[in-house]
Amino acid sequence: xxxxxxxxxxxxxxxxxxxxxxxxxxxxxxxxxxxxxxxxxxxxxxxxxxxxxxxxxxxxxxxxxxxxxxxxxxxxxxxxxxxxxxxxxxxxxxxxxxxxxxxxxxx
Amino acid sequence: xxxxxxxxxxxxxxxxxxxxxxxxxxxxxxxxxxxxxxxxxxxxxxxxxxxxxxxxxxxxxxxxxxxxxxxxxxxxxxxxxxxxxxxxxxxxxxxxxxxxxxxxxxxxxxxxxxxxxxxxx
Numbered sequence: 001x002x003x004x005x006x007x008x009x010x011x012x013x014x015x016x017x018x019x020x021x022x023x024x025x026x027x028x029x030x031x032x033x034x035x036x037x038x039x040x041x042x043x044x045x046x047x048x049x050x051x052x053x054x055x056x057x058x059x060x061x062x063x064x065x066x067x068x069x070x071x072x073x074x075x076x077x078x079x080x081x082x083x084x085x086x087x088x089x090x091x092x093x094x095x096x097x098x099x100x101x102x103x104x105x106x107x
Numbered sequence: 108x109x110x111x112x113x114x115x116x117x118x119x120x121x122x123x124x125x126x127x128x129x130x131x132x133x134x135x136x137x138x139x140x141x142x143x144x145x146x147x148x149x150x151x152x153x154x155x156x157x158x159x160x161x162x163x164x165x166x167x168x169x170x171x172x173x174x175x176x177x178x179x180x181x182x183x184x185x186x187x188x189x190x191x192x193x194x195x196x197x198x199x200x201x202x203x204x205x206x207x208x209x210x211x212x213x214x215x216x217x218x219x220x221x222x223x224x225x226x227x228x
Contacts, residue, residue, distance in 0.1 A: 001170070034214040043202050043218035044152060050212040087151060091213035095168040096154040 006099035023088035032092040111219035129203030136184040137161035140206035
């Protein structure tokens with residue numbers, strides 16, 4: 001299985017901050033990475049697909065980059081509704097796997 | 108609009124089975140794969156596999172134990188997840204999600220609200 005490792009596991013930040021979350025794959029996976037946001041009690045929601053494509057309806061303050069093994073999710077200016085847990089997910093090979101999550105908390 | 112609406116929470120004894128439904132609307136059901144993802148309390152999501160709603164082909168995660176079955180009813184546009192021989196390790200929220208493929212990259216663009224399955228004696 002491809003292991004997806006996110007860092008940091010948790011992060012405290014303030015409204016208006018720029019935040020970057022990283023995800024490292026255990027092998028090269030091209031651009032087959034997606035990013036999801038999950039709020040307590042809700043299903044994950046896709047933000048970014050194929051490493052850098054913004055899902056329709058997602059605010060432009062979210063962006064993604066990377067290829068092969070190293071990927072990043074950036075939020076350019078944190079808004080109150082962005083405090084949540086973020087997961088990366090690879091679709092390069094079966095089984096599809098998720099990172100362990102990054103919990104973004106209010107400072 | 109696209110919706111996936113799942114059946115309600117279940118409480119089961121160890122050794123029992125459970126069937127979770129996922130009613131799809133707002134899109135052409137037969138053109139998509141429906142994926143099942145589970146999330147144990149405080150854990151990352153775990154992908155279980157998919158069923159193609161049109162032809163019924165399935166793909167299961169090799170990490171799953173025996174006793175997991177995906178089916179669908181194309182006329183009713185419902186996908187089903189059946190879990191047999193439940194154990195406490197199966198306690199989780201189970202999600203269905205619509206799969207989308209873009210240039211070979213698979214992701215989940217719509218999700219059901221989740222079904223909590225609790226296995227307890």
